Amino acid sequence: MNKSRGYIIQGIFVVVAILFSIRLFSLQVLDDSYKTAADNNIIQAEIEYPFRGLIYDRNGEILVANKAIFDLLVIPTQIKNIDTLRFCNLVGISVEEFETKVKKAKAYSYVKTSLFLKQISLEEFSKFEDHLDEFPGFVLQPRTTRSYTYPILANALGYISEISQYELDRDTVNYYHSGDYIGKSGLESNYETYLRGLRGKQFKIRNVRGVEKGKFKDGKFDTLAVPGFSITSTIDRTLQEYAEKLMKGKSGSIVAIEPSTGEILSIVSAPSYEPGLLSGKDFSKNFNTIKQDTLKPLFNRPLMAAYRPGSIFKIVQALVAMQEGVITPYTRFKCNTNLIGCHNGASHPFGTSEKLVGAIKNSCNPFFYQVMRKMVVQHVEESAYKDAKIGLDKWNGYVRNFGFGAPLGIDLPGEKGGLIPDSKYYDRAYGGREWKFSNIYSIAIGEGENLVVPIQMANFTATVANRGYYYKPHLVKAISNTGNPLPIYTKKNYTGVDSAYFEVAVEAMAEVIKSGTGQWRAKLKDIEVCGKTGTVQNDPNPDHSVFIAFAPRDNPKIAISVYVENAGQGARAAAAISGLLIEKYLKKDSATLYFEPYVLKGDFE
């Protein structure tokens, strides 16, 4: 009997052995989580931040560079015998802040590094870098932020700042980590994937006390940071600086394009802010100040402000009507102010009848009223209502071909499309009630429902300068990896209007400058400028001053749109600014800049 108890005891031995084998099998072979846990214990990834790509102007001048800043990191377990008060004085924080920060770091990990203080500038850094060895447990991590060579172009360049939770959630490929910098607006945002480069990672092994013990797997998984691609913008720094100077104290926008390429030479949104304010440690403070400014410096007017185009739109109307065949360059209409008001009575007495060039030169409202009626009312349907719909939609198609009514696709975020009404639009607006030409005629002269953004006006000017086509306006002419702009910017877009008709428009715009009323402010010696004024009604506030121009007439080098809010007649502020910029760009240092004091004074009444 007792001998069988020996078997029971042996049985217990075997059962325990089997239990251990099963338990070990499940721990070691079936469950992978311990492998990860073991790796997490020892591996600490150290991030090497890449050098963000630079931004140059079209002549190779640096507009945006990087400057070194430092993040102060802490490893709580290594803090030993430090003079806290001295440390706080050097870093510039209070002892309470110090304690909160250390506590927070400890809550994360005693042995892993936590961020202690962000964005220490080089000057602050130099104050205590020599003393850093007195404070074991604190490490400096170099990073870079943006620095700006010139205080210009803020809205177009954009800014970078720490990534938001929303952006992190949207980053499905998990490129970004919390604390990374990301382009938030302007080129920084649009070219983020080119500029950002590739983060480097070094996997270090640390023992239980946080002491470094070499590279994980001999650095097999380590990567070096790859600098971002630099971009060369189309901006002419000198012109940009001058344009911003002219717009100082005013609201509005300037867009200057090189017609032969679609490259934006200058883009001004006024008022603006100094780009350096949104870089570095004071970002949050400065950002709030700028954001709360009632003049909205962050509102990028050239892309976002939709205005009624005013009389400059008459050139579009002329081109569309000629192409459609409802008028010829020789068609005359009487200046019948019973149809629509006309404010150019002095040079253009009531009752005269003009051909197209004259009508444009004198900005004759009744002429374009009748052009539009011919366009809209083509008598293809018996019902005047149905007829108007067909005519309007035909017109709408032409106008859209000029790049109006939808975003052009510039390489900046936030571009608006404006509005070119079609039959559906009026059906909605009239809520089912019938409408016909007599209800909508004010669109004929660029008033009414038409809305365009300044970049579209400049693009249209470039289209006229090119006699019929445009390249989408863009701000980057070369990305350093290819040396080319993005492919969509090298494709010609045709308007569908014959270049012969454009010659008529060019002739008219040249006449505007030569002998129109008051537009002489854009006239230049030795350079034939072609332009058109607009004075956009803005009751009860002062009118907006609008001017589009290109020069020289043959082989144009620059096409420009200027929109100055509440500055009265287009022939004054906008024309003068256009003239100055064209002269500055084409003549460089030999420009006489006659109207500069007039513009800088800023009194256009």
Add this chain to the structure above:
Amino acid sequence: MRRSDGLINQLDWMTIILYGLLVIFGVINIYAAVFDVDSTSSFFSLSHNAGKQMLFIGIAIIVAIVILSLDYKIFDTLAYPIWLVFIILLVVVMIFAREVNGAKSWLEIGSFRFQPSEFTKFATALALAKYVSKPNFKIGRLKDMFYLALIIGTPAILIIAQGDAGTALVFSMFVLVLFREGMSPIPLVLGVVSAIIFLLALLVENDLYFWSPVAVIVGLGIYFNRKNIKRIILITAIGFAVIGMYHSVGYAFESLLKPHQQNRILVLLNPNADPLGAGWNVTQSKIAIGSGGLSGKGYLKGTQTKFDFVPEQSTDFIFCTIGEEQGWLGSMIVIILFTALLLRITQIAERQKWRFARVYGYSVATILFFHFTVNIGMTIGLFPVIGIPLPFFSYGGSSLISFTILVFILLALDANRMQRLAH
């Protein structure tokens, strides 16, 4: 020299080979546990534990040879004096020893340190065997049971008093030996039941969950024995005893165990409760073993041990090194070697005609079994962290030499079993 020729032929070489494999595998892993990338020193250097363990192995071999060359009868003759000597040493330790890790168990003479509690295991086994093999011994008789309790209990209580409850628990294994010798299984069953009640008392949060099943079982017992009033009384008494025990556990737990011992048990029940504090050892030990995978990270390549995440790597947690670097296959080699050794020793014990040798043999098997089970069980989170070494594996001279003595006395007795028969 005929006697020694005969001895060599009579020796159980299977046990010696298993013993040898375990010791060699052990020292190899001690080297891995203490291995430091930054300062590679020779395997045999006495500056680290592996080198010292080599020295202890040398001493162990000499001790083994000495034991084998002694007259086997001396163990029977000197059983009580040996026991007494170690009891006295335990008392001496309590008076003179310095406290290490909350326990006063080390005796220091110059640079030589040793732990008498390790040696009391074989001494108690000898005394127990001697007493049980008495001609007029009768298991279950009150007087005999009292003396047995004295032999086993004295060292156990002294060791608890030293603050080393883990080592004291080993003495509970003698119950298994007495069970083999015919003792009623009730103490064994009671022990297991008590352990279960103890765990339930700590695990169950609402007393109702414990009360109700007990009430149901007692109720059913009464119903099925409704005609037997004696049994009804017995069942009710057991019911009350169980409930009473359940409720006294909380008190016992807090008053009898030291805070660190309480923590170890609580952590076993829920290691995630305090992963950086009391749960650290278990968590890191499981991570080490679990990360080994099927075939391990490779010799000297374990990160958990190399970078000091596992505590007591070369002593109590030596199994982590095997688990991490040799994987499941390496762990299985250890499990199989130990189980083979345990079964072999049981078989050796069974083939003894002399009760003294058989009881001693079972003592050896159960003591090794306890160490093996508790040590590996704690590293894989099945037992609370009880600081006892893995026999032959863990670094430590006292441990290695005492286990060597334990095993080789049995081999000496076994080698001479035919002579004993001839008497």
